[in-house]
Amino acid sequence: xxxxxxxxxLAVCVIxxxxxxxxxxxxxAQSADQKLATQSGLGSKQLDKDKLPGKLEFGITAASVIxxxxxxxxx
Numbered sequence: 001x002x003x004x005x006x007x008x009x010l011a012v013c014v015i016x017x018x019x020x021x022x023x024x025x026x027x028x029a030q031s032a033d034q035k036l037a038t039q040s041g042l043g044s045k046q047l048d049k050d051k052l053p054g055k056l057e058f059g060i061t062a063a064s065v066i067x068x069x070x071x072x073x074x075x
Contacts, residue, residue, distance in 0.1 A: 053061075
């Protein structure tokens with residue numbers, strides 16, 4: 001590997017590391033306990049029928065599971 005390419009790859013890795021470390025404190029600024037403490041009220045346990053999956057989605061999911069099991073078993 002040429003030294004110039006090696007230095008470029010190293011520079012990209014260092015830049016990505018610095019950017020990741022720079023963004024990490026902002027993402028973890030609020031803990032899960034703080035999020036729970038700031039929530040107001042409890043969520044309702046009533047199901048919204050518009051958000052539930054229909055028969056087509058259930059069929060696709062069942063076919064996918066059966067297909068995955070068959071692929072693992074027979075391939």
